[in-house]
Amino acid sequence: MKIKGWEKISGLTYKGYSIVNPIHNANEDTYYATIMDLNHVVSSKWDIKLTSNDNTGVITFRILDSVTQHLMAKSHFTKTNIETLKQFREQYEMLVDDILESVQNYTASKVTKNINGGTTGIINQVQSAGVNVLYGSSSLSTTFTPAHLLQTIKDLQEQIDKINSK
Numbered sequence: 001m002k003i004k005g006w007e008k009i010s011g012l013t014y015k016g017y018s019i020v021n022p023i024h025n026a027n028e029d030t031y032y033a034t035i036m037d038l039n040h041v042v043s044s045k046w047d048i049k050l051t052s053n054d055n056t057g058v059i060t061f062r063i064l065d066s067v068t069q070h071l072m073a074k075s076h077f078t079k080t081n082i083e084t085l086k087q088f089r090e091q092y093e094m095l096v097d098d099i100l101e102s103v104q105n106y107t108a109s110k111v112t113k114n115i116n117g118g119t120t121g122i123i124n125q126v127q128s129a130g131v132n133v134l135y136g137s138s139s140l141s142t143t144f145t146p147a148h149l150l151q152t153i154k155d156l157q158e159q160i161d162k163i164n165s166k
Contacts, residue, residue: 007022009088033048034048049062059082
């Protein structure tokens with residue numbers, strides 16, 4: 001599988017994700033490139049890997065996290081699907097959209113869990129703190145004031161931020 005113009009994909013950018021360093025192996029059956037995230041100061045990197053199966057003519061297009069090598073998106077197609085730069089760009093954009101959609105869904109479910117999360121969620125912790133203030137829990141000082149409640153909320157927000165940054 002020879003992909004003409006593979007080097008021309010360098011600089012191709014979609015939603016702030018730019019392809020750089022396109023290369024291929026000596027047999028020209030595996031193609032590589034790096035995707036830089038231009039949306040953040042500390043840019044993360046993803047790896048593109050295209051491999052062909054000469055028996056079936058199927059090309060596997062993968063995007064992997066460059067640090068963990070975790071598969072982020074995958075697609076199968078034939079060489080006719082990427083004969084032109086425009087066709088390659090369409091395939092690339094679809095995979096980036098798939099990645100961003102899955103990240104968005106994961107983040108939304110994580111935030112919901114952190115807010116509602118049973119006994120560990122923010123709502124329950126704030127309600128428990130409020131009940132303890134009203135009824136004088138032994139676990140909290142009887143001098144618990146609204147300032148302490150505000151500090152508890154700030155501490156909870158820091159815990160959420162720490163969990164979401166993982």
